[in-house]
Amino acid sequence: MRATCSLIRREFAAYFTGPIGYVALFGFLVLNGLLFWLVVGLLTEKGPQGVEYPMQVMLGGAENPPGALVAGVLFWGLFPAVTGIITSRLIAEERGSGTLESLLTAPIRDWQVVLAKFVACFAFYLLLWATTLVYVPVLADLRAEWQGNFTLYSVMLLVGIFLLVSAKLGFWFESNGWLVLLFGLLGLGLAGAGGYLHATKDARHLVHITANIDPMPVLTSYLGVVLAGAMFLALGLLVSSWVKSQLVAWMLSLLLGLGFVLPAALRWQVDSGSQWDALLYYVSVPEHFRRDFTRGVIDTRPLVLYVTATLCCLYLTVRALEARRLR
Structure with missing residues (x-):
């Protein structure tokens, strides 16, 4: 590795x-x-x-x-x-x-x-x-409005992003390869699941994004x-x-x-x-x-x-x- x-x-x-x-x-x-x-x-x-x-x-x-x-x-x-x-x-x-x-x-x-x-x-x-x-x-003619409503799924998303960034830094600074892989996979899973659930399940959002073009x-x-x-x-x-x-x-x-x-x-x-x-x-x-x-x-x-x-x-x-x- x-x-x-x-x-x-x-x-x-x-x-x-x-x-x-x-x-x-x-x-x-x-x-x-x-x-x-x-x-x-x-x-x-x-x-x-x-x-x-x-x-x-x-x-x-x-x-x-x-x-x-x-x-x-x-x-x-x-x-x-x-x-x-x-x-x-x-x-x-x-x-x-x-x-x-x-x-x-x-x-x-x-x-x-x-x-x-x-x-x-x-x-x-x-x-x-x-x-x-x-x-x-x-x-896509995107419009974004900050709402700042933190939920469980939004926290999962942010933690996943943090783990992905940590894995990236560990990769470049030659940290333990298996640890980098673990952080990367865990971050990818948390960010993907948290982002999807936050977008589909939460009525409140961190950022409300609308698109006037599909x-x-x-x-x-x-x-x-x-x-x-x-x-x-x-x-x-x-x-x-x-x-x-x-x-x-x-x-x-x-x-x-x-x-x-x-x-x-x-x-x-x-x-x-x-x-x-x-x-x-x-x-x-x-x-x-x-x-x-x-x-x-x-x-x-x-x-x-x-x-x-x-x-x-x-x-x-x-x-x-x-x-x-x-x-």
């Missing part, structure tokens, strides 16, 4: 000690900033020039107005590029510099190496999307980008285990990632409701967002694709490292 946590810290910190993390962060912020500017402009329009689902424009799924369609092509064209940048260095850099052999001979299993690298790049990916949370009050599309959209991002990152990690050059790893990750993006361009060529339409929908990530996630709908088929593809890519990455150890 301690070795895995140390490797996670090393890989995550590497994003801020080299140019790759800052390049990914800069490109991501510029892209989402432009999309948010487009959404704000559409939300202030009147009549047919407005937008019904703001997240559909943010995540590139709206067909009207024409500018939203161009934004969609730009977003999904660059999405595999960003995830490829995040993962290109993870194993390819180790192979190119010759440090992978030292890592594989260390007292740590191959699956722990893969898990640590995946958790680090996934944490950095979540950090990228966390910067967009400042857009949520505008996208917040469900925002929640389902973020669920989609988290799981879809995990799939693209796992694919990039697998590619990084094949080659020594970071540039080649990035290019291969981009090409393979576009395999889940480009089928969306073929939807105009097939009949709606046909078998080909169903097949294109299943493998096309932009279609998942255009039809479901950005409209507040959760379809289990994309979720199954994301989870199974992620696990399959991680398994193949472990096998690739095992094969290299045997050579």
Whole structure:
């Protein structure tokens, strides 16, 4: 556990000690900033020039107005590029510099190496999307009013948040790994249960939040980008285990990632409701967002694709490292 946590810290910190993390962060912020500017402009329009689902424009799924369609092509064209940048260095850099052999001979299993690298790049990916949370009050038109009514469930929520923060601090200061894991799981359980029960059972709230725009599309959209991002990152990690050059790893990750993006361009060529339409929908990530996630709908088929593809890519990455150890 301690070795895995140390490797996670090393890989995550590497994003801020080299140019790759800052390049990914800069490109991501510029892209989402432009999309948010487009959404704000559409939300202030009147009549047919407005937008019904703001997240559909943010995540590139709206067909009207024409500018939203161009934004969609730009977003999904660059999405595999960003995830490829995040993962290109993870194993390819180790192979190119010759440090992978030292890592594989260390007292740590191959699956722990893969898990640590995946958790680090996934944490950095979540950090990228966390910067967009400042857009949520505008996208859902949220209004908050402090009431300060403490109840049992609200106390559970606050204690859970405190334990999560403690676990995070313990992780960075290299405290006992099992204690950090215990605090993290306990905090997650208390915060989740307390927050849900406080929102559904308590008549009195700490903060009364109202949304003038349906917040469900925002929640389902973020669920989609988290799981879809995990799939693209796992694919990039697998590619990084094949080659020594970071540039080649990035290019291969981009090409393979576009395999889940480009089928969306073929939807105009097939009949709606046909078998080909169903097949294109299943493998096309932009279609998942255009039809479901950005409209507040959760379809289990994309979720199954994301989870199974992620696990399959991680398994193949472990096998690739095992094969290299045997050579």
